[in-house]
Amino acid sequence: xxxxxxxxxxxxxxxxxxxxxxxxxxxxxxxxxxxxxxxxxxxxxxxxxxxxxxxxxxxxxxxxxxxxxxxxxxxxxxxxxxxxxxxxxxxxxxxxxxxxxxxxxxxxxxxxxxxxxxxxxxxxxxxxxxxxxxxxxxxxxxxxxxxxxxxxxxxxxxxxxxxxxxxxxxxxxxxxxxxxxxxxxxxxxxxxxxxxxxxxxxxxxxxxxxxxxxxxxxxxxxxxxxxxxxxxxxxxxxxxxxxxxxxxxxxxxxxxxxxxxxxxxxxxxxxxxxxxxxxxxxxxxxxxxxxxxxxxxxxxxxxxxxxxxxxxxxxxxxxxxxxxxxxxxxxxxxxxxxxxxxxxxxxxxxxxxxxxxxxxxxxxxxxxxxxxxxxxxxxxxxxxxxxxxxxxxxxxxxxxxxxxxxxxxxxxxxxxxxxxxxxxxxxxxxxxxxxxxxxxxxxxxxxxxxxxxxxxxxxxxxxxxxxxxxxxxxxxxxxxxxxxxxxxxxxxxxxxxxxx
Numbered sequence: 001x002x003x004x005x006x007x008x009x010x011x012x013x014x015x016x017x018x019x020x021x022x023x024x025x026x027x028x029x030x031x032x033x034x035x036x037x038x039x040x041x042x043x044x045x046x047x048x049x050x051x052x053x054x055x056x057x058x059x060x061x062x063x064x065x066x067x068x069x070x071x072x073x074x075x076x077x078x079x080x081x082x083x084x085x086x087x088x089x090x091x092x093x094x095x096x097x098x099x100x101x102x103x104x105x106x107x108x109x110x111x112x113x114x115x116x117x118x119x120x121x122x123x124x125x126x127x128x129x130x131x132x133x134x135x136x137x138x139x140x141x142x143x144x145x146x147x148x149x150x151x152x153x154x155x156x157x158x159x160x161x162x163x164x165x166x167x168x169x170x171x172x173x174x175x176x177x178x179x180x181x182x183x184x185x186x187x188x189x190x191x192x193x194x195x196x197x198x199x200x201x202x203x204x205x206x207x208x209x210x211x212x213x214x215x216x217x218x219x220x221x222x223x224x225x226x227x228x229x230x231x232x233x234x235x236x237x238x239x240x241x242x243x244x245x246x247x248x249x250x251x252x253x254x255x256x257x258x259x260x261x262x263x264x265x266x267x268x269x270x271x272x273x274x275x276x277x278x279x280x281x282x283x284x285x286x287x288x289x290x291x292x293x294x295x296x297x298x299x300x301x302x303x304x305x306x307x308x309x310x311x312x313x314x315x316x317x318x319x320x321x322x323x324x325x326x327x328x329x330x331x332x333x334x335x336x337x338x339x340x341x342x343x344x345x346x347x348x349x350x351x352x353x354x355x356x357x358x359x360x361x362x363x364x365x366x367x368x369x370x371x372x373x374x375x376x377x378x379x380x381x382x383x384x385x386x387x388x389x390x391x392x393x394x395x396x397x398x399x400x401x402x403x404x405x406x407x408x409x410x411x412x413x414x415x416x417x418x419x420x421x422x423x424x425x426x427x428x429x430x431x432x433x434x435x436x437x438x439x440x441x442x443x444x445x446x447x448x449x450x451x452x453x454x455x456x457x458x459x460x461x462x463x464x465x466x467x468x469x470x471x472x473x474x475x476x477x478x479x480x481x482x483x484x485x486x487x488x489x490x491x492x493x494x495x496x497x498x499x500x
Contacts, residue, residue, distance in 0.1 A: 001059075001061065001186060002101070003182060004063040004106070005063065005108070006108070007109050008066075008067075009029075009069040009113070011110050011112045011144065012113050012115075013072060013242040013314060014245070015315075016073055016470065020070050021080050025080070028070045033064075033087075034065070034091070036064075038052060041067075046171045046398070050171065050172040051106045051178065053172065058183050071420075071422055072315035076113065089132055092132060102137070104139065105133065106179065107141045107157075108142055110122065114245060120152055122141075122143070126141060126153055129156075138186065139157050141161070141178075142175055145236065147251075148237075148248045154194045154195075154196045159178075159182075159185070159194065159255045161181065162236070168394060181233070191257060193263050194254065195260070195263035196267070197251060199251060199271055200485045201250060201487055202490065203239060203282070204283050204473065205464060207280065207282065207283060208449060218274065221270060225270060231255070231257075232257055234252065234253070234255070234270070235255075238281075244478070244480050246484050247484070248480065252270050254266045276497075278488050279494070282489055285466040286464065286466070288326045295461045295463065300460030301440070301460040302458070303441065303460055304460075305442070306448060307469070308466075308471070314471050315471070317366035317470065318341035320364070320370040320446075321374045322467040324337050324340065327442065328376075328410065328413055331411065334412055335414065336413075336435065336444070338443065339446060341363075342362055342418075343419045344365070346403075346404050346406050346417050347404075349406035349408060349417065350406070354383055357377065357380075358378055358408065359377045360375075360376060361374065362408075370468070370470065371467075371469070378415070379408065381409050381414070382435075386401045386404055386429075387399065387400075392453075395425060400428075402418040403419035407435060414435070416435070423450060425447075425454060
């Protein structure tokens with residue numbers, strides 16, 4: 001049995017002014033070809049790692065083609081996408097020319113990829129692989145929980161099996177699940193059919209953490225459905241609202257074994273259940289000052305503020321300043337900002353050296369909506385070239401690179417200033433600079449939820465805050481032009497939902 005694999009992963013914010021080019025794929029998570037994939041990802045907590053582990057388990061030949069991942073940002077340049085797609089298909093053809101036909105393809109895709117001129121990037125990619133393979137060979141896809149799923153994807157893929165966790169700590173597991181299923185399909189044991197159910201609502205990030213209610217009850221429902229006879233898988237996607245595309249929003253995908261009616265009825269059952277409880281999946285975030293005040297009243301430290309409107313993991317610039325200015329204005333002690341993207345400040349810090357004093361303006365340079373730069377007179381505490389190793393659970397086994405970076409401190413407020421846009425999945429990079437996050441009183445992370453996997457075990461309290469930045473969670477401000485339906489709670493009023 002020969003199964004090809006690879007993928008192009010990107011979560012695209014159409015509200016970001018930062019275009020995504022080939023260099024972003026190469027310099028971010030990386031661009032790997034052929035055997036490089038097999039050498040890089042065994043046992044890694046990403047789907048491609050799960051595919052590799054699944055191949056070992058089942059004894060099939062996994063044929064690595066091309067895999068690449070760029071940090072979330074703006075539209076992918078068309079030439080970049082076309083070149084990556086063409087190379088993927090050429091490598092697939094070459095593999096067949098040299099070793100004979102493949103029996104199927106395992107695709108690692110994100111689900112919220114948008115290209116200049118192609119609104120449904122993932123659907124387009126799947127359709128091109130389908131066009132090459134024909135109708136008889138299976139394509140299995142393992143998308144992120146934040147995909148904006150479309151009918152095209154369901155039509156072109158054989159089965160879609162998305163992540164079950166947020167933070168995403170089950171990526172390898174989902175890859176192995178897809179490997180298990182594709183083997184069963186090839187052996188003729190099952191014949192997957194899918195049903196897509198789209199849900200017209202904005203799902204608050206703070207209500208998506210799968211280890212806690214209310215999201216836990218959603219995933220418990222999904223897992224109960226998966227135990228039913230004839231059901232092969234259930235994908236819950238909470239959507240990515242910062243992509244202005246026709247199919248933006250949450251959805252369910254139910255995979256059944258050769259029973260379209262069962263798939264359709266089950267998807268409708270689950271989707272109706274979610275819609276009836278729509279108040280549970282939406283809540284307004286805290287203001288910065290209110291979050292600090294409530295955290296102080298709780299009296300457990302560190303107080304962690306999730307700066308979700310400037311989450312670089314969603315494609316923002318990473319240089320918003322409201323929280324930094326508030327920390328300074330309130331003269332907070334043992335307060336830390338992770339991270340602010342500002343190449344100019346890093347360069348100044350490098351020139352000053354460790355122990356030097358710099359007078360500069362930090363952040364607020366990408367877009368006026370991110371807030372004005374903050375004046376600081378700060379000591380350079382540490383410098384770094386940015387390389388580190390993830391210590392899990394997200395991306396365990398992989399390395400990262402924040403680029404040239406500096407830890408600067410003014411009085412009790414510290415800022416880690418970086419040159420690469422990446423959210424803080426955990427304290428690993430901070431540790432390399434000598435920062436003990438557990439000893440802090442206040443930590444601001446430019447992340448929505450992924451940080452929880454590593455920070456939550458020692459957090460005193462956690463608040464998602466609506467600080468001034470481009471990825472507002474006041475969804476009425478997004479001014480979508482392309483989505484096809486009215487959404488709750490913007491056009492459909494909040495009080496239209498019953499309390500269940």
